[in-house]
Amino acid sequence: MEKLLENHQFATHAIAASAAVSLGTALTYPLDTVKTITQVGSGPGKQLNPSQVVNRILHFSGNSGLYGGLGWLTIGRISGLGARFGVFEIVTAFYKDGREDNSLNVSEAYLAGMAAGAAETLMTSPFELLKVREQVAAASRAPNTAAVAETAHTPQVISRLLRTYTPDLRALNQTVGLLSVLNPKHPNMTAALQEYPWMMTGTGNPPSVLDVRRPFDVASLEGWRALWKNLRSGIVRDSLYGGIFFATWQFLHQAMLDWKAVGMNPPPSTNEEVGPLSPVATSLAAGFSGAIAAVASHSFDTARTRAQCIVLPKYIAKERMFLRWKRPGKIFERWTGIHPTDRNLLSRGMWLRSARSAVASSVIVGSYFMAVDFLVPR
Structure with a gap:
C-alpha cells in the first residue's frame, strides 16, 4: 500500500x-x-x-x-x-x-x-x-511560386538528401555555363554537375536553413x-x-x-x-x-x-x-x-x-x- x-x-x-x-x-x-x-x-x-x-x-x-x-x-x-x-x-x-x-x-x-x-x-x-x-x-520570406514551378525536375542526389528541397535551376544552369570552358567528355555534363551536393544552390553554398529544419532533413544533409x-x-x-x-x-x-x-x-x-x-x-x-x-x-x-x-x-x-x-x-x-x-x-x-x-x-x-x-x- x-x-x-x-x-x-x-x-x-x-x-x-x-x-x-x-x-x-x-x-x-x-x-x-x-x-x-x-x-x-x-x-x-x-x-x-x-x-x-x-x-x-x-x-x-x-x-x-x-x-x-x-x-x-x-x-x-x-x-x-x-x-x-x-x-x-x-x-x-x-x-x-x-x-x-x-x-x-x-x-x-x-x-x-x-x-x-x-x-x-x-x-x-x-x-x-x-x-x-x-x-x-x-x-x-516564403519561396517564390514561380521559382518552385521552374524546379519541377530535381536531381537524384539532391532529392535523396533533401526530399522537400527544390533547387534554383536558373542559378544551377548559370553556374554550369561558367564551367563551359571545360572539355565536355560527359554526354550530359549539366545533369552530372547538378548531382553534386555542393551545386544544390548553384552558388557553391549549402541550402538555406529554411530547407533544413526537420529532423530527417538535418540528419540526411548534416548528420x-x-x-x-x-x-x-x-x-x-x-x-x-x-x-x-x-x-x-x-x-x-x-x-x-x-x-x-x-x-x-x-x-x-x-x-x-x-x-x-x-x-x-x-x-x-x-x-x-x-x-x-x-x-x-x-x-x-x-x-x-x-x-x-x-x-x-x-x-x-x-x-x-x-x-x-x-x-x-x-x-x-x-x-x-x-x-x-x-x-x-x-x-x-x-x-x-x-x-x-x-x-x-x-x-x-x-x-x-x-x-x-x-x-x-x-
Missing part, C-alpha cells in the same frame, strides 16, 4: 511539473521567438528592435509565427528541466548527507547547479536546434551529430545559468527562511521547524534568480543560437576533420564555441531573454507548488 501511494505521489508530481513547464513555456514563447530573431538577424551594422521583429513575423507568418517551434521547445524543456532539477537533487543529497539541519551552502548550490546545467544541455540540444530553425523560418551543434557553447551557457540560478535561489530561500523565523518562540534550530514558504514567495525568488542567470549566460546563448542557423553539410565536416581544421578565434573563444565574427553581437536580445527567463521561472515554480498543494493531500 505504501509503495502504491509513493508511486501515485510521484506520478502526481510529474504531471504537475509537466503542466507547469508547458504553461510557462507557452506564456513566454513569443518573447523567445523575438529574442532568437534579434540574435540571428542582427549584424555588425544592423540591429533589429523588437517592434521590427514582430512586424516581420506577422507579415510573413501571421500570429502563428510567434509560436513556431513551440512543440519542440516544450518537449525539450520538460526533459531538460527534469534533468536539471533531478541532477541538482542527486548532487545536493551528497552535500546534505550527515548534516542534522539538512542545510546547503550557496557555493554547494552553485557547483550542483553547474552539473545540472550540463546535463540539461545534453537533453535539450536536439529540440533547441529544431526550435530555432522553425523560428527563423517564421520570420523569413545526426548536427543536432548537438556547438555543444560547447550550450554546456557553458547552461552550466553558468544553472550555477547562478540555484546559488541565487538558495541565498534568497535561506534569507526568506531567516526572515520568517524572526519572532518565533522558541527559535527554530533547523529549517524544517520554520515551515515551508508560500508559493508566491518561492516563485518570485525563482523569477529573480532566472533573470540574473539569463543575463550572466546570454553571450553563450547568442553564440549557440547563431551557430545553430548555419547549415554545415556532412562532406564539409569530414573535410575539416581530415584536414585538422582549427577553430578560429582566441583560446577562450575556441573552447567556448564563440565565433570571432560574433564578438560585437553577443549582447543582442539580452533583456528579452532575461524577461522571458524571469517570467518562465516564476510561472513554472509557482504553478508547480500550487498544483502540488492542491493535488497532494497533506
